[in-house]
Amino acid sequence: xxxxxxxxxxxxxxxxxxxxxxxxxxxxxxxxxxxxxxxxxxxxxxxxxxxxxxxxxxxxxxxxxxxxxxxxxxxxxxxxxxxxxxxxxxxxxxxxxxxxxxxxxxxxxxxxxxxxxxxxxxxxxxxxxxxxxxxxxxxxxxxxxxxxxxxxxxxxxxxxxxxxxxxxxxxxxxxxxxxxxxxxxxxxxxxxxxxxxxxxxxxxxxxxxxxxxxxxxxxxxxxxxxxxxxxxxxxxxxxxxxxxxxxxxxxxxxxxxxxxxxxxxx
Amino acid sequence: xxxxxxxxxxxxxxxxxxxxxxxxxxxxxxxxxxxxxxxxxxxxxxxxxxxxxxxxxxxxxxxxxxxxxxxxxxxxxxxxxxxxxxxxxxxxxxxxxxxxxxxxxxxxxxxxxxxxxxxxxxxxxxxxxxxxxxxxxxxxxxxxxxxxxxxxxxxxxxxxxxxxxxxxxxxxxxxxxxxxxxxxxxxxxxxxxxxxxxxxxxxxxxxxxxxxxxxxxxxx
Numbered sequence: 001x002x003x004x005x006x007x008x009x010x011x012x013x014x015x016x017x018x019x020x021x022x023x024x025x026x027x028x029x030x031x032x033x034x035x036x037x038x039x040x041x042x043x044x045x046x047x048x049x050x051x052x053x054x055x056x057x058x059x060x061x062x063x064x065x066x067x068x069x070x071x072x073x074x075x076x077x078x079x080x081x082x083x084x085x086x087x088x089x090x091x092x093x094x095x096x097x098x099x100x101x102x103x104x105x106x107x108x109x110x111x112x113x114x115x116x117x118x119x120x121x122x123x124x125x126x127x128x129x130x131x132x133x134x135x136x137x138x139x140x141x142x143x144x145x146x147x148x149x150x151x152x153x154x155x156x157x158x159x160x161x162x163x164x165x166x167x168x169x170x171x172x173x174x175x176x177x178x179x180x181x182x183x184x185x186x187x188x189x190x191x192x193x194x195x196x197x198x199x200x201x202x203x204x205x206x207x208x209x210x211x212x213x214x215x216x217x218x219x220x221x222x223x224x225x226x227x228x229x230x231x232x233x234x235x236x237x238x239x240x241x242x243x244x245x246x247x248x249x250x251x252x253x254x255x256x257x258x259x260x261x262x263x264x265x266x
Numbered sequence: 267x268x269x270x271x272x273x274x275x276x277x278x279x280x281x282x283x284x285x286x287x288x289x290x291x292x293x294x295x296x297x298x299x300x301x302x303x304x305x306x307x308x309x310x311x312x313x314x315x316x317x318x319x320x321x322x323x324x325x326x327x328x329x330x331x332x333x334x335x336x337x338x339x340x341x342x343x344x345x346x347x348x349x350x351x352x353x354x355x356x357x358x359x360x361x362x363x364x365x366x367x368x369x370x371x372x373x374x375x376x377x378x379x380x381x382x383x384x385x386x387x388x389x390x391x392x393x394x395x396x397x398x399x400x401x402x403x404x405x406x407x408x409x410x411x412x413x414x415x416x417x418x419x420x421x422x423x424x425x426x427x428x429x430x431x432x433x434x435x436x437x438x439x440x441x442x443x444x445x446x447x448x449x450x451x452x453x454x455x456x457x458x459x460x461x462x463x464x465x466x467x468x469x470x471x472x473x474x475x476x477x478x479x480x481x482x483x484x485x486x
Contacts, residue, residue: 221339222337225339249339249340249343250339250340250343250344250477251340251344251476251477251478252340257340258340258341261339261340262338262339262340262341262342263268263271263272264268
């Protein structure tokens with residue numbers, strides 16, 4: 001019976017197409033190796049949660065998916081990272097295009113000190129949208145998708161910094177959506193929010209799953225179990241286990257996963 | 267927090283084992299009361315059933331508390347779910363003990379020769395042994411033993427079937443003893459239920475150990 005369940009799980013993973021394919025990924029901060037050969041596929045229009053104790057490499061891994069680690073000096077990548085079929089570390093790869101296709105939401109909301117409208121319109125403008133009506137359309141659509149429109153539609157010209165923490169985080173999600181990405185990376189998107197705003201962001205993630213491929217790093221295991229379809233457990237730079245979230249949280253295959261999620265170490 | 271949680275899990279475990287022991291004792295006394303037609307012992311069994319019911323509620327509340335406060339996962343979640351189910355099986359076995367004890371007063375007042383044909387002892391021993399083994403499999407998380415328990419229930423079912431035939435024959439040939447025969451049937455049916463509950467417990471032990479639901483699989 002177990003064998004059948006595993007079979008179905010594999011079947012499901014291959015039935016949907018893979019948006020991000022990572023193979024033998026090693027990552028170095030100077031001489032120190034932070035990721036020891038990670039191989040992992042991220043399926044389309046699913047939420048994949050990365051969990052693990054601090055320093056396990058989950059955030060480093062997330063940042064390799066849109067080359068955010070390039071900004072850190074003295075780092076090095078080995079192995080293959082394919083996003084939407086392209087090797088993103090290939091020489092000459094268009095970084096601006098990568099950032100458009102792979103949006104990112106950070107732990108602390110970081111709106112620009114501009115109006116709500118300008119925050120959302122910024123990305124599309126950079127990518128060449130000039131027409132006011134089109135921009136307005138994109139702004140409204142993005143805010144609606146981020147479940148923020150009704151709360152801000154009458155104050156589009158006010159500063160984004162006047163929004164609450166939870167609203168600011170949803171604004172940042174709207175900003176990421178505005179450039180029409182296919183993959184959204186989220187690094188602890190709700191860890192600085194109160195329970196109500198956290199619930200709003202989690203609901204939003206579940207909504208967005210229908211249109212986007214989402215990878216989320218979270219320290220909150222209940223959050224991983226609530227919002228994700230797949231969960232990957234990282235430990236000391238290794239991917240220990242990747243499985244369907246309900247299976248991983250009821251009956252993990254690996255002892256280390258079980259020990260971590262039940263609080264026996266970590 | 268974690269230490270506190272694991273302490274609560276240990277407490278849940280020891281409470282379910284304690285209930286198991288209480289129920290085992292009740293069943294033992296109920297069977298002895300029938301065997302020796304000991305009305306006092308039967309009354310004690312019946313009156314003690316309240317304690318079992320109370321303990322069942324306590325354990326369920328404890329499990330709900332741990333679920334709500336700690337949101338356990340993996341083995342801890344499986345253990346709590348299994349304990350909640352085993353808890354209600356134990357309470358039901360407690361009821362069967364009470365039901366068996368309940369026949370003693372009538373059987374004592376209406377003693378008859380038919381008793382010789384009532385293979386009560388064999389069936390009672392088998393049901394008790396199966397129940398005890400299911401508890402052992404729980405205590406030691408013993409998958410092998412739990413699997414054996416699941417297979418062992420068939421024998422008790424068979425004994426119950428022959429008991430049914432014996433009762434049917436007895437009523438036909440000695441209609442004056444119909445009351446006695448109906449009580450034999452009641453005892454037999456309750457012992458058969460003990461076997462079923464022991465099987466449930468063993469299935470929950472298997473779920474706890476393996477993480478997938480074993481129920482109904484071995485039947486096919």
